[in-house]
Amino acid sequence: MIVFYLSGNRVFSTDKNAIDGLHNNRHYGKLVNGKVFLSLLEAAYLVERGKIEVRDGKRRLTLEEVMKLGREEDELFDAKYLVYKDLRDRGYTVKSGLKFGSHFRVYRRGMDEHSQWLVWVVPENKTIAPNDITARVRVAHGVRKEMIMAVVDDDGDIVYYKIEWTKF
Amino acid sequence: MIVFYLSGNRVFSTDKNAIDGLHNNRHYGKLVNGKVFLSLLEAAYLVERGKIEVRDGKRRLTLEEVMKLGREEDELFDAKYLVYKDLRDRGYTVKSGLKFGSHFRVYRRGMDEHSQWLVWVVPENKTIAPNDITARVRVAHGVRKEMIMAVVDDDGDIVYYKIEWTKF
Amino acid sequence: MIVFYLSGNRVFSTDKNAIDGLHNNRHYGKLVNGKVFLSLLEAAYLVERGKIEVRDGKRRLTLEEVMKLGREEDELFDAKYLVYKDLRDRGYTVKSGLKFGSHFRVYRRGMDEHSQWLVWVVPENKTIAPNDITARVRVAHGVRKEMIMAVVDDDGDIVYYKIEWTKF
Amino acid sequence: MIVFYLSGNRVFSTDKNAIDGLHNNRHYGKLVNGKVFLSLLEAAYLVERGKIEVRDGKRRLTLEEVMKLGREEDELFDAKYLVYKDLRDRGYTVKSGLKFGSHFRVYRRGMDEHSQWLVWVVPENKTIAPNDITARVRVAHGVRKEMIMAVVDDDGDIVYYKIEWTKF
Numbered sequence: 262m263i264v265f266y267l268s269g270n271r272v273f274s275t276d277k278n279a280i281d282g283l284h285n286n287r288h289y290g291k292l293v294n295g296k297v298f299l300s301l302l303e304a305a306y307l308v309e310r311g312k313i314e315v316r317d318g319k320r321r322l323t324l325e326e327v328m329k330l331g332r333e334e335d336e337l338f339d340a341k342y343l344v345y346k347d348l349r350d351r352g353y354t355v356k357s358g359l360k361f362g363s364h365f366r367v368y369r370r371g372m373d374e375h376s377q378w379l380v381w382v383v384p385e386n387k388t389i390a391p392n393d394i395t396a397r398v399r400v401a402h403g404v405r406k407e408m409i410m411a412v413v414d415d416d417g418d419i420v421y422y423k424i425e426w427t428k429f
Numbered sequence: 430m431i432v433f434y435l436s437g438n439r440v441f442s443t444d445k446n447a448i449d450g451l452h453n454n455r456h457y458g459k460l461v462n463g464k465v466f467l468s469l470l471e472a473a474y475l476v477e478r479g480k481i482e483v484r485d486g487k488r489r490l491t492l493e494e495v496m497k498l499g500r501e502e503d504e505l506f507d508a509k510y511l512v513y514k515d516l517r518d519r520g521y522t523v524k525s526g527l528k529f530g531s532h533f534r535v536y537r538r539g540m541d542e543h544s545q546w547l548v549w550v551v552p553e554n555k556t557i558a559p560n561d562i563t564a565r566v567r568v569a570h571g572v573r574k575e576m577i578m579a580v581v582d583d584d585g586d587i588v589y590y591k592i593e594w595t596k597f
Numbered sequence: 598m599i600v601f602y603l604s605g606n607r608v609f610s611t612d613k614n615a616i617d618g619l620h621n622n623r624h625y626g627k628l629v630n631g632k633v634f635l636s637l638l639e640a641a642y643l644v645e646r647g648k649i650e651v652r653d654g655k656r657r658l659t660l661e662e663v664m665k666l667g668r669e670e671d672e673l674f675d676a677k678y679l680v681y682k683d684l685r686d687r688g689y690t691v692k693s694g695l696k697f698g699s700h701f702r703v704y705r706r707g708m709d710e711h712s713q714w715l716v717w718v719v720p721e722n723k724t725i726a727p728n729d730i731t732a733r734v735r736v737a738h739g740v741r742k743e744m745i746m747a748v749v750d751d752d753g754d755i756v757y758y759k760i761e762w763t764k765f
Numbered sequence: 766m767i768v769f770y771l772s773g774n775r776v777f778s779t780d781k782n783a784i785d786g787l788h789n790n791r792h793y794g795k796l797v798n799g800k801v802f803l804s805l806l807e808a809a810y811l812v813e814r815g816k817i818e819v820r821d822g823k824r825r826l827t828l829e830e831v832m833k834l835g836r837e838e839d840e841l842f843d844a845k846y847l848v849y850k851d852l853r854d855r856g857y858t859v860k861s862g863l864k865f866g867s868h869f870r871v872y873r874r875g876m877d878e879h880s881q882w883l884v885w886v887v888p889e890n891k892t893i894a895p896n897d898i899t900a901r902v903r904v905a906h907g908v909r910k911e912m913i914m915a916v917v918d919d920d921g922d923i924v925y926y927k928i929e930w931t932k933f
Contacts, residue, residue, distance in 0.1 A: 530732020530736075560695060560700070563697070564697070
């Protein structure tokens with residue numbers, strides 16, 4: 262079990278296994294000055310999978326505590342977590358899509374190629390404006406990725422819709 | 430110039446050119462007892478293209494007058510007109526998509542084959558529920574057509590989005 | 598009384614009775630890694646029925662508090678809750694109908710067979726476009742389910758309408 | 766050709782064929798003091814079918830003129846006319862449904878039995894309130910008829926939806 266320490270809204274580790282196993286091989290987190298930093302989404306996922314533990318000082322945090330921290334700074338944290346988990350469980354590499362105005366960019370497996378998808382997470386009950394869609398499709402189109410709307414329903418199931426700019 | 434006469438919220442003509450040219454060849458309107466009836470959408474388009482003129486009794490109506498009639502009974506008339514016009518200008522055949530829960534069903538050219546697209550018109554400033562989208566995608570999926578959301582912005586520009594159910 | 602813990606917009610429990618009784622037998626929630634997760638709709642219902650209690654950390658939440666959380670993320674929460682409750686009270690199994698463009702899919706009892714109904718919740722004072730109806734009827738037709746519109750009035754009473762495509 | 770005379774928003778005839786053929790056998794209009802009175806909808810239909818002619822004093826009115834009169838007092842005249850015509854063409858007997866809050870009551874053939882359907886006409890583009898539906902279904906239920914919503918699309922095609930009160 263690799264130990265990570267809470268640091269603001271991220272967790273970090275200097276453990277070799279964190280660097281080689283999680284970051285280099287599996288593309289979790291970001292390597293800065295010999296430390297692997299994970300987002301709370303990544304941390305929660307790896308806690309749930311039993312790969313890491315997260316400590317706040319000496320105290321070990323439960324999965325629920327990690328998720329609670331995530332929710333405090335992101336009201337979509339739970340919906341995003343379900344999608345993140347679903348994609349990671351299927352073997353995809355999932356990174357933040359912030360730069361592209363989406364929630365995730367998703368790679369087929371490793372990160373050798375460009376990411377192929379931009380994923381935008383929408384809870385079943387949230388109404389959306391057409392511009393929410395058009396902006397994201399525009400970006401995806403510009404960088405030759407596919408824009409995916411991941412709708413999370415009340416049961417926690419996810420349905421994926423590919424949306425693309427089309428010309429008649 | 431083929432003459433059509435206003436008849437409530439439609440216009441009609443018994444002109445041979447209306448029957449052969451517009452209806453039989455180009456699939457405009459509906460033929461009922463030797464008369465071609467056009468919707469106000471179709472009429473406005475053909476007036477704008479200079480193919481027909483619409484008379485209310487003896488008075489010739491301007492395009493604006495035809496459109497005004499359209500708006501009176503359909504708050505989406507302008508948005509739908511822009512999309513209708515754009516699709517017709519590109520050579521497609523466009524008919525009502527009501528039965529499929531969309532605004533238009535669109536045929537590649539003639540109506541020999543099944544329509545290929547279902548087009549749902551959404552003005553930029555209208556919010557939508559995810560299930561408004563999922564319902565229409567599901568219909569399209571079931572009948573093997575493509576579901577297109579046509580977003581009309583405040584400048585009257587249209588962007589088309591193909592939305593389809595996808596699996597990761 | 599089975600204890601569930603609030604986790605964002607869901608609640609979860611690892612209690613055996615939650616897994617066997619609520620999930621396996623009665624088809625509540627979703628089982629993920631040995632935890633039963635319920636939506637706030639399900640949680641509110643089971644709190645009201647006195648089957649579970651929901652805790653936020655150590656504090657026990659009232660039904661009203663659970664519902665308040667639900668409303669925060671779903672403007673239709675109350676209308677949907679009334680319908681959900683009514684259907685569960687009659688012994689039906691109720692799950693999200695998102696994939697079919699409706700709010701609920703409803704099973705006669707267990708989930709052995711396909712769901713038989715798609716339920717679309719409409720508050721009394723919401724106006725609807727005919728194609729909102731025709732889209733959902735078409736979906737139901739395509740998957741051989743019945744399309745039900747559940748109209749919730751201002752007093753919280755529900756009337757169900759079955760809508761189907763018919764030929765004269 | 767049976768001659769009818771315009772009288773306000775109706776037309777009437779004292780012709781034997783009007784009384785026997787149209788009224789007694791085919792259930793058109795209303796017999797009052799030896800005169801058959803037709804609504805403008807009925808009159809327009811019979812003019813279009815070539816069964817009658819309508820005169821305003823000595824002047825013979827065209828179908829279009831009859832319809833124009835109809836529109837002046839009923840903005841839904843055209844949509845209703847299309848539905849009326851569709852049902853009559855299929856051999857049904859169609860009478861006003863006003864008493865039941867609908868547009869038409871429809872009999873299988875003659876009027877020996879009770880009417881079986883109440884038909885409510887809705888143009889594709891008009892938004893509706895749930896109460897528009899609930900009131901009409903309520904009435905239909907109370908008198909053991911079927912409530913049919915006839916949606917008239919922009920092409921003048923009609924799709925029929927049966928709506929009924931259902932209990933779970």
